[in-house]
Amino acid sequence: MILIPTSSSSSSYSCCSLPQASFSSNSYPSNQSLFLSKSAYPIRHGSRKLKTLRLRANFWESIRSGFVKNNNNTTQLVEPPSTTEEEDEDTEPLLPVEFTLVERTLQDGFIEEIIFSSGGEIDVYDLQTLCDKVGWPRRPLTKLAAALKNSYMVATLHSVLKPSSSSSEGDNEQQQQQQNKKLIGMARATSDHAFNATIWDVLVDPEYQGQGLGKALVEKLVRALLQRDIGNISLFADSQVVDFYQNLGFEADPEGIKGMFWYPK
Amino acid sequence: MTEMVFAVCVGNASLVSMELRWVRRSKCDDAASALPRSIPIFISTLKKDVNLEELRHLYSRCDHSCHRFSKNGSGIVDMKKLRTAISRSDVVVSVFCKPHHAVLVEESASVNDDDAEEESLSSDSRKQNKDESSLGDMFQDVLPLNPTNGQLVGFGRAYSDYGLTASVHDLMVLPSLQRMGIGKLIVNRITRLLTSRDIYDIAALCFEHERPFFKACGFADDRMGSTTMMFTKSLEA
Numbered sequence: 001m002i003l004i005p006t007s008s009s010s011s012s013y014s015c016c017s018l019p020q021a022s023f024s025s026n027s028y029p030s031n032q033s034l035f036l037s038k039s040a041y042p043i044r045h046g047s048r049k050l051k052t053l054r055l056r057a058n059f060w061e062s063i064r065s066g067f068v069k070n071n072n073n074t075t076q077l078v079e080p081p082s083t084t085e086e087e088d089e090d091t092e093p094l095l096p097v098e099f100t101l102v103e104r105t106l107q108d109g110f111i112e113e114i115i116f117s118s119g120g121e122i123d124v125y126d127l128q129t130l131c132d133k134v135g136w137p138r139r140p141l142t143k144l145a146a147a148l149k150n151s152y153m154v155a156t157l158h159s160v161l162k163p164s165s166s167s168s169e170g171d172n173e174q175q176q177q178q179q180n181k182k183l184i185g186m187a188r189a190t191s192d193h194a195f196n197a198t199i200w201d202v203l204v205d206p207e208y209q210g211q212g213l214g215k216a217l218v219e220k221l222v223r224a225l226l227q228r229d230i231g232n233i234s235l236f237a238d239s240q241v242v243d244f245y246q247n248l249g250f251e252a253d254p255e256g257i258k259g260m261f262w263y264p265k
Numbered sequence: 266m267t268e269m270v271f272a273v274c275v276g277n278a279s280l281v282s283m284e285l286r287w288v289r290r291s292k293c294d295d296a297a298s299a300l301p302r303s304i305p306i307f308i309s310t311l312k313k314d315v316n317l318e319e320l321r322h323l324y325s326r327c328d329h330s331c332h333r334f335s336k337n338g339s340g341i342v343d344m345k346k347l348r349t350a351i352s353r354s355d356v357v358v359s360v361f362c363k364p365h366h367a368v369l370v371e372e373s374a375s376v377n378d379d380d381a382e383e384e385s386l387s388s389d390s391r392k393q394n395k396d397e398s399s400l401g402d403m404f405q406d407v408l409p410l411n412p413t414n415g416q417l418v419g420f421g422r423a424y425s426d427y428g429l430t431a432s433v434h435d436l437m438v439l440p441s442l443q444r445m446g447i448g449k450l451i452v453n454r455i456t457r458l459l460t461s462r463d464i465y466d467i468a469a470l471c472f473e474h475e476r477p478f479f480k481a482c483g484f485a486d487d488r489m490g491s492t493t494m495m496f497t498k499s500l501e502a
Contacts (some may be wrong), residue, residue, distance in 0.1 A: 139429065143463070147428030190432065192424040194343075194350035195331045198432050198468070222496055229346070233496035234470055240494050249498030259444050259493035260476065260484035262456055262467040 113160045124182040134203050155221050184208045187217045188208030197225050199235040284308045297425040307410045319417040327437040354422040354442040356458045358451045361415030421451040431459050433469040458478040
């Protein structure tokens with residue numbers, strides 16, 4: 001169990017303590033839907049049903065995290081109530097979205113579904129494994145988990161294998177599918193919910209690259225951001241992926257805008 | 266480098282949320298400005314000290330737009346969005362000064378125009394210079410400065426994911442009060458708050474003319490050589 005110190009002198013991880021095995025109940029971004037959406041979106045096979053209990057638990061979590069940004073840091077005070085009421089009205093809740101992107105039949109008779117999901121669960125350990133696969137340096141798990149939780153939008157791609165001769169939707173089949181669900185891609189964006197957003201950490205499993213999956217991930221992320229009227233979408237691309245983003249509508253150093261990073265001396 | 270703090274410190278000793286300091290003009294600017302050598306400023310990192318109307322006023326005075334590209338939006342700031350942006354920013358730094366100081370400089374010929382460029386001035390000097398102004402001004406000088414009686418002259422904010430990365434935005438100082446170290450103070454406060462939360466990956470998007478300023482604050486081009494890209498395609502209906 002990873003314990004987060006709560007004394008005020010510590011530097012600050014987010015104040016919730018994380019279960020070791022998987023990143024479950026507090027995994028939604030903090031601005032998750034405040035209202036119980038009774039299946040506004042049809043949940044396809046191979047996805048976990050969103051439990052109302054989890055949503056409810058997150059309701060208070062999102063209110064709390066909307067008020068107090070960081071419990072450990074006493075300098076951030078609670079906002080006056082009137083402002084936050086209006087804030088709740090203004091910010092549209094990000095409803096979880098899940099749909100099948102691609103479905104194809106494999107050689108051994110299995111059907112593989114690639115499922116796009118936004119606002120869903122991510123197992124931090126799965127993500128760590130995926131980052132290793134693409135060759136990224138390792139980052140502390142707690143920080144990774146906190147970053148995922150507090151990102152404005154996290155989009156994931158999962159691959160689900162199911163046998164082609166499936167008939168009824170029994171519990172057995174559900175369990176089988178849950179075991180065969182594999183994280184193969186992710187992209188996330190941080191934002192101030194109004195004007196600016198930055199896309200970080202776009203990655204796709206090397207075995208699944210070259211199929212347009214990364215493109216779909218970023219495209220959907222961008223579209224969702226634009227729908228929320230967030231106009232300044234930026235990202236910092238490695239040299240080998242500049243063309244990839246150019247094809248998606250991004251421009252390098254537009255109007256002379258460059259990103260600079262802080263390097264302490 | 267000693268730091269003198271006058272006002273009551275709220276919170277952890279090393280992370281003050283409200284602070285009174287002095288900033289000083291460099292010697293070469295002396296003759297041009299009617300402003301006294303040093304003026305007191307009040308720095309606050311509390312969101313409740315942000316008056317949205319004043320903030321919007323500051324945006325227009327500094328000729329700063331929330332939208333990077335003019336085609337995205339008009340010059341008028343959307344108040345609802347501004348409120349959301351402020352409430353969702355993790356770090357918000359506001360700098361106030363006494364109204365008569367801000368007004369004084371407005372009336373006199375301004376040294377700088379819309380340039381946000383600042384040299385790394387030492388705002389360390391704490392020497393108080395009494396100015397030979399009128400009695401009314403002297404009375405105002407005696408009154409303690411706080412966000413309610415001060416005028417917003419500087420601002421900066423940053424949002425992060427509370428884990429790995431953060432992004433600095435909307436950094437601005439009233440043009441007439443630039444080159445006094447206020448901008449640098451704001452940036453330092455932002456980075457200090459972020460690093461106290463263990464976030465070291467701090468990015469700032471800046472125009473070409475703002476780069477020397479950020480460089481002086483400790484920012485540099487990405488060592489990994491990444492390219493900054495922004496979405497410029499217009500939204501298809």
